[in-house]
Amino acid sequence: MNPLTIFASAFLLFQVEPLIAKIILPWFGGVAAVWTVCLLFFQVVLLLGYLYAHLLTRRLGRRTQGWLHGALLAASLLVLPILPRDSLKPTGPEHPALHILLVLVLTVGLPFFLLSATSPLLQAWLASARSDSSVYRFYALSNVGSLLGLLSYPTLVEPRLSTVRQGWTWSVAYAAFAVACGAIAVSQRSAEGTPWHRGVVRVPWNTRVLWLALSACSSALLLAITNHITQNIAAVPFLWIIPLSLYMLSFILCFGNQRWYHRMIFLRLLGVALGCMAYALSPSLMALPLWILILLFCAGLFICCMFCHGELARSKPDPSRLTSFYFWSSLGSVVGAVFVAILAPQIFSGFYELHVALGACALLALMIHRTDPASPFRQAAWRPAFWALHGLAAIVVVGLAFLAQADSLYTNRMMRNFYGVLRESDEVAPNVVLLKGNAQPKREDLRFRRLMNGTITHGLQFLGPARHDKPISYYGANSGIGVAFAALAPRGHLRVGLIGLGAGTVAAYGHAGDKDTFYEINPLVVQIAQRDFSFLRDSKARIAFELGDARLTLERQPPQQFDLLAVDAFSSDSIPVHLLTVEAFQLYFRHLRPDGILAVHISNRHLYLEPVVAAAAQKLGKDALLIASPDDPANEIFLARWVLLANRGIFRGFPNIQKAGKPLTTSIHVRLWTDSYSSLFAVLK
Template identity: 40%
Template sequence: MLLFALTVLVSSILLFMVQPIIAKQIVPWFGGSAGVWTTCLTFFQLVLLAGYAYSDLVQRFSAKHQSMLHAALLIASLSALPIVAGVHWKPTGDEEPLWRILGLLTVTIGLPYFMLSTTGPLIQSWFAREQVSPAVAQRAYRLFALSNFGSLLGLLAYPFAIETWVATQHQAIAWSLLYGVFVVLGLTVAFRSARQAQQPTIEKESPSQARDIAIESAPSQAAPPSPPGATELLQWFGLAALATMLLLSVSSHITQNIASIPFLWVLPLSLYLLTFVIAFEGRGGRGWYLRNTMMLPAMVLAAFMAWGLTTDQGILDIDVAIPLYLLGLFLICLFCHGELAHSKPAARYLTRFYFMIALGGAVGGLLVSTVAPRIFSYYWELPLALMLVGVAGAWIGLRNGKGPLRIVFIGGSLVSLAVCSFYTRLHFEERTYDSIYGARNFYGTLRITERTAAGAEAPIRRLVHGVILHGLQDTSTAHRQEPTTYYGPNSGVGITIKEMGQQSSQGIRVGVIGLGVGTLAAYGRKGDLYRMYEINPQVIDIAKREFTYIQDSPADVSFALGDARLVLEREPANRFDVLVIDAFSSDSIPIHLMTREALGVYLRHLKAEGVIAFHVTNRYLNLAPVVRRIAEEAGYQAVLLEDEPADDTRGVLALSDWVLVTKNQRLLASRAVRDKAVEIEPIVGLRSWTDDFNNLFQVLK
């Protein structure tokens, strides 16, 4: 069994490590949106499904033909190495990137990933075929637990070890070399399986195991196990789809609506994989999931998770919310995967079992990543998935419960469904009572709210994404042209634009990467030119239609749709006096906008005495030293300006940190800059960030 186990382990590690390696290569091309990662995940789920379908279909072939076909595909997959994305896949800047990303992934990694996807179920079926005893054949399912354990190792190793030390291109080469080792293992197993199929053998066992096998292998008139029926197939599909929907929707909720903490996304996926290991390993291969003690807690946690969506407008304290949603995800996924393990068929049908799991996972992933953004204006998939948990619990109780426990299972699940439905309705009311507009697309969910303070002349209008404020405007006549939040008059960017305006007898040219609500246009004067770079077309529509900063500005304001860095690479030099880098949608950051290569692009568009203003306000990452490092390498000075607004009675200003990169000594010597300037503390051992290498661990606060 060692050869089978080693092949499965290597393939599963490669399977999970390739996803971030490829995604990191293409994120700089598509704007660093969370949608890029979701699209990648969807692609990998679909290819996984194709691999599982292949594993099931080839069971119709003879052992010899299976081995020949699989060996040929393994050898053919080597032609895709090394897994380096071609630059011709870069977007032009004005199209939705979904299909381009899918095409890129298909060409770059499609066949190798497909072959890795086939390994788990196919190797297990070959192992089971070698065994005379059905009991020993059932051990093949333990290889599934090993496969998920390997995936967990790959997942944890990448961000905490590999990414922090190895450049992306070197990662791709190392992965390709390890894939070559996998191909050798796969070929060895394929040829062994073909030989063993001619004369089935029993692995060497202990004396007691041998006696059991002898008894089980004795002639018997018992009929062979019947194939799974439609009910079993639908149950496998539904449980797998539900677990995947919960994984993706909980991940989105805690990273966008609770806290955009670096590496937080690793925890939900790790727990998801861990539940597979627990469900299919332990207790002699029967798994550690116990329906009588673990099912109802999952139903209870689903209800509490739905309650959490309505408490404090759906924003619980981080020290309550993260444990609640992670524990809930763990128990619900353990329920789904445990029930899958309890209903697994005889080993001869295991490839069909895995195909239905993969199909459910792919459909669940597509519903969250592709369908939901097109039919919902908010993240409704999480409350809906929580309601489905109650439905699934009632179904399991109906099919598998016995005696009083059946009533308890069904009743508890229906109560959970009722509670989730109640809080979903409250959640909907809370999300809409102060909203005047909501929109959702590939790049995320945007919502506009209005609230009028007591005694105020007019409401304050806000653009929000989860817990992240993208901009606000006091709509009163007296204040509507005043810059707010991180862009106030005493902020680093406010000071910079005003000082540069005073240095020019004519209008100044300002570039802004990241539009928000167009707040910076409030600084525009007649004769100034403002060029706004924005990747999300909905943001441009909202800034023009729902806020008045753009239309009120005397400056000439133009827009460029697409990833700013790619657009700037194509444009002729703009000769900006000020270039503002503010494309941060939350406390997570588009790293590709803060690299050595990115700075080179910016400098080509900057006047000799111009200034680049980096917005580095962040609760979790110390980004100022990163900017300082790449600036000094290019021969520029970097100065940090901190602003803590005082006397902000209307609550429209925010604490902000801006790093100015410039050679303009007159600007740096101005009193306004000197009064706000703060020393940038260097980070020992900090390497310059490049497109090929960056280390978030070094800049954690």
């Protein structure tokens, strides 16, 4: 029964991680950092669970251990089901990380803590009856349960069950686990009441530091690479789970059987992986196909984790020190997670934690090489080569530092917070369309300011007086949003809602008597748009701001009777999925006048979003037109794809929209996205 309970605890532990994260993701704007903070919480509670098991087995007798653990299991049933209450939803964008941690503590804190403690505690009880090291097989069994829990969520659970049913199903399964684990705990009352491993030789501090460093390195790489992937696609479970599954797979292989990890082989592979990932961080390689970048970073993560966890398995202690090993390994994981989720956004203005983690992994590899008795570098003849590698590692670290600064060479200002990295730069437009005989424009008329969120431009403004009030980038006069404004202008006194602020470019379309309401979750974006761009200041419309997640704000507001509502809230190339579900589209139309227009910006390098919008339009019985406007490099106009939606027959009153657009049709048909279901597999380019 013990092995089954260990497996069940790990399975439930890693099922609840993507489940609860998906539920609260829309509350905080659907940004990638939500998963990072969730992982930090899970790592910290995992550490607390291991510490609890460690102290329980060291300080208390078996009877007391069983009684205390059984009592906590019974208490944890009182917090079920784990579905968070609506009263926990944020009312603004203040301190999102702290709010996420609070929600997690109140919903899954105690169950997750006890699930975390179960595996080391049961293994410790088993180890007290065995003298060999076979209990470490249960560590591998625990990781198999974790991996199956992760993989089954996006493939079996998420596509078939709504989030509410997922929460209830998990809660029932946890209750069954608690009963089984409680029975095992009660059975400990018949055992001897003295701690079982006193007098064993203590583990040296340098070994504990090694455990901590290896775990911290793999954890930091996991979070940093996951961030790197999701910030340019979408914060969704299957993109969270791929890196985490590779991380867990390395644990299974390294602790299941020693034959999977060969130090010299993986040290060589590690050098290749670190070099490839460092090179792939170059801005010039961002145009590579998405699947190549994902494969490269996932393969690199797996090799790095095999090195870290292989070395961890090689240094594992006597089974009597099992809980100490769990504790120090988990502490290292927390250190790595804290660095990526908490410290890096405070100390770096850009996304540089991946650079640091790669450098740390290289230094750890050199240290392992130096201390390995079998290493050829221990021989005198190889020492020059060893020091040459030290020099090469130093060059790599310095090179990564310069690479980290490359993004900011032409950047006036770089800022970062929970919601992402924002960059401003002053540039000169390329003079690419001058014809013979045309007058050379003044240099000041070619200068413009760019705002970037991650890797994507979120607004441009010419700095010269001749064109500073012209909407450009994705918002030119021929774009979908420009055509919609032109069609509605004769009405006068327009009420316009805009989800996503950017540089405030759309405010350039405002006229006297209009009211533009911007829904923006990132306070830093509002600060930049007001301070460094003049679209908002120069607009003739009355400007208002609603801070917080747009969907939550609209849910709380009465119908706004917008003439036009524009959805353009994507950060980098990552999409907040909760803004593209059918429930979201129903909400948008609740806030539109019956003859109003909904404009959705769907330009994306990696995702083909037309089928998603088409499915929602068909479900709701709305007309949908696609307007794909060409680029104009001389005027910094980008190729843009907008979909305009309205009630049946409304577009017949707007001939300019009918002329510019075409009915939204697609050869790819996807299942309707809802708050309970969404899948990116079918829309990946």
